[in-house]
Amino acid sequence: MGTSGAFSKSDRGDTNEIDLKKKDKECDEFSKYLLDRMRQLEEYNTRLKEETRKIESEKKFAESQKVKYEREVRRLRSEIERMKAPPLLVGTVIETLEGDKVLIKSSAGPHFVVNVSTFIKKGEIYPGAQVALNQQSLAVVNVLPSPKDPLVHGMEIIETPTVGYEDIGGLETQIEELRETVELPLVAPERFERIGIEPPKGVLLIGPPGCGKTLLAKAVARETNATFIRIVGSELVQKYIGEGARLVREIFLLAKEKAPSIIFIDEIDAIGAKRIDTGTSGDREVQRTLMQLLAEMDGFDPRGDVKLLAATNRHDILDPALLRPGRFDRIITVPVPTFDARVDILRIHTRKMQIAEDVSLERLAALTPDATGADLKAIVMEAGMFAVKYGRDKVEWRDFERAIDKVMNASSRPSLQPKDSSVMFA
Numbered sequence: 374m375g376t377s378g379a380f381s382k383s384d385r386g387d388t389n390e391i392d393l394k395k396k397d398k399e400c401d402e403f404s405k406y407l408l409d410r411m412r413q414l415e416e417y418n419t420r421l422k423e424e425t426r427k428i429e430s431e432k433k434f435a436e437s438q439k440v441k442y443e444r445e446v447r448r449l450r451s452e453i454e455r456m457k458a459p460p461l462l463v464g465t466v467i468e469t470l471e472g473d474k475v476l477i478k479s480s481a482g483p484h485f486v487v488n489v490s491t492f493i494k495k496g497e498i499y500p501g502a503q504v505a506l507n508q509q510s511l512a513v514v515n516v517l518p519s520p521k522d523p524l525v526h527g528m529e530i531i532e533t534p535t536v537g538y539e540d541i542g543g544l545e546t547q548i549e550e551l552r553e554t555v556e557l558p559l560v561a562p563e564r565f566e567r568i569g570i571e572p573p574k575g576v577l578l579i580g581p582p583g584c585g586k587t588l589l590a591k592a593v594a595r596e597t598n599a600t601f602i603r604i605v606g607s608e609l610v611q612k613y614i615g616e617g618a619r620l621v622r623e624i625f626l627l628a629k630e631k632a633p634s635i636i637f638i639d640e641i642d643a644i645g646a647k648r649i650d651t652g653t654s655g656d657r658e659v660q661r662t663l664m665q666l667l668a669e670m671d672g673f674d675p676r677g678d679v680k681l682l683a684a685t686n687r688h689d690i691l692d693p694a695l696l697r698p699g700r701f702d703r704i705i706t707v708p709v710p711t712f713d714a715r716v717d718i719l720r721i722h723t724r725k726m727q728i729a730e731d732v733s734l735e736r737l738a739a740l741t742p743d744a745t746g747a748d749l750k751a752i753v754m755e756a757g758m759f760a761v762k763y764g765r766d767k768v769e770w771r772d773f774e775r776a777i778d779k780v781m782n783a784s785s786r787p788s789l790q791p792k793d794s795s796v797m798f799a
Contacts, residue, residue, distance in 0.1 A: 461505040461514065468500055475513060477504065489513045534591040541588055542721045542746075543714020547705050551576065551589055554703045555680050556597055559633050573702035575670060575681040577641075577695075579688040580707030583747030586684040589707070590637045593682065600631035606643030609662050617644070617662030625669045625679070632678035641683040645691045663692060670700045709745055712738050718746050722753040729769045740777055752776045 464477040464485075473489045475498055487506065489498060490513060497516045498504070505515040538548050558565060558572040565572050578586040594601035602624060611617040628634040644662050670681060683701070685691065695701060710718060715738035723734070741749065755776035760768040 459508045462508055462511065463517065464504050464506045464511075464513075466498055466500055466502045466504060466513075469498055477506065477511070477513070479506065479511070485511050487511045487513060490515075534595050536588055536591040537595050538592050540721060541585055541592060542717030542719075543710045544585055544589065544707065547578075547585075547589065547707055548592075550703065550705050551593060552596075555593055555635065555682060559597060559599055559678065559680065574699060575683065575701040576703045576705060577688070577701040578682070578684040578705050578707055580686060581709055581745060582686045583745035584707045584709060585746050586686075586707050587639055588746070590639070590682055590684065593635060594637075597635065598633070599678075599680075600628070600634035602628055602631075602634060602636045604636065604638045606638055606640040606645070609644050609666075610659055611662075614658055615661070617658060618665035621662060621665045621669055628679045633680075634678065635680045635682055638681070638683040640685060641695075642685045642687040642690055645685070645695050647690060647692045663695075667694055667700065709743065710749075712742075715741060715744065715749060718749045719753065722750050726753070726757060727767045729767045731770045732768065732773060733770075737773055737777075741781060744781065748780055751780045755779055 462479055462481075464479045467476040467478050467484060469475050470486065473491070474486055475489055476484060476486055478484050487510070493513065493516060498513070503517040503519065504513045505517055506512065507514055541548065554573045554576050578589060580586055590603070594603075604624065609617045609620055611620065624636065628636050644659055644666065646659075648660050648663070649656070681701075688696075688704075696704070716734050719734045719737055737752075741752065744752070752773065753776070756768050756772040759772040759775050760766075765772075
């Protein structure tokens with residue numbers, strides 16, 4: 374009996390120990406479960422926070438886009454309203470009156486006394502100004518810029534030419550006269566005021582074609598800081614009556630606005646030929662343009678910041694009114710280059726070329742007695758082309774001989790061959 378009781382106590386102890394171990398194990402597993410669950414919840418909470426921040430940023434972006442699109446809608450609506458607004462009339466101010474009244478001439482013709490918008494300053498309204506008028510009340514609502522032909526703005530040279538006085542050979546006397554008559558009044562007008570004389574109003578360059586007249590004008594444009602306005606005489610010959618005169622007037626107006634400036638009229642004989650009693654309507658329109666040019670030449674101050682320069686190779690057909698003192702006061706002749714001038718021109722055109730030692734510029738100048746500057750440039754270019762053609766590294770004397778024969782021999786130039794005088798053209 375005692376032994377069996379002892380075994381029963383030990384068995385109960387073991388059982389209790391096993392139960393305790395089971396409980397501890399279950400507690401550990403439950404703790405692990407709780408920890409794992411807490412970790413999962415924390416991760417889920419972190420993801421929710423990130424999604425919340427993302428949604429908030431998307432909300433802010435959507436709100437900013439909403440504001441942007443609302444602003445765009447308002448702009449488009451205002452643009453639609455503006456496009457639906459009735460057009461404004463164009464008028465010209467005739468006279469400013471007391472108060473906020475002005476006398477205007479509408480584009481239809483009648484004159485009206487109208488009000489001026491309070492948003493327009495008084496200094497902006499002056500006789501001759503173009504204004505925009507309300508269609509119903511004809512009140513002045515805006516001041517328009519003065520109209521200018523786009524052709525006139527295209528005559529202004531924006532890029533400075535690359536030709537300088539050092540690129541012109543054999544015309545030292547002409548360069549000196551040009552500088553003292555065109556440049557000096559612009560850079561040092563006080564010298565003329567101190568002496569008490571007026572500088573020449575206009576300078577006319579005359580001479581055969583290809584002798585450097587346009588080249589001198591380009592050099593003036595580079596050496597001065599003045600605005601250079603280049604015109605070809607034929608550009609002033611227009612189809613309709615008054616268009617050529619209007620172009621001349623606007624050119625001189627542009628020159629005054631861009632002062633200091635130089636107006637260069639190339640081939641002035643296109644509009645400056647002698648006036649004749651008989652002629653077609655086209656001839657009469659050219660004469661109107663010439664008269665406007667004469668009036669403009671008389672109208673600007675010789676000591677002002679506008680200088681006139683012109684060139685022609687037919688000075689014998691120019692109208693005497695152009696050549697009289699007070700218009701073209703200084704006439705500079707650009708002749709066919711002399712021997713020394715031809716040497717200088719050849720030296721300028723060959724300074725960047727690879728020339729053989731047997732080439733003599735003096736001999737070249739002696740073989741081209743009647744050549745102009747343009748002819749000499751063509752000879753140098755043709756000699757270089759012959760050297761390129763035969764694959765040589767330097768230009769040899771035989772290349773220059775071939776070039777002289779090609780350029781100076783008129784029979785090899787089809788454009789200079791005499792035509793049959795019996796052929797008539799309609």
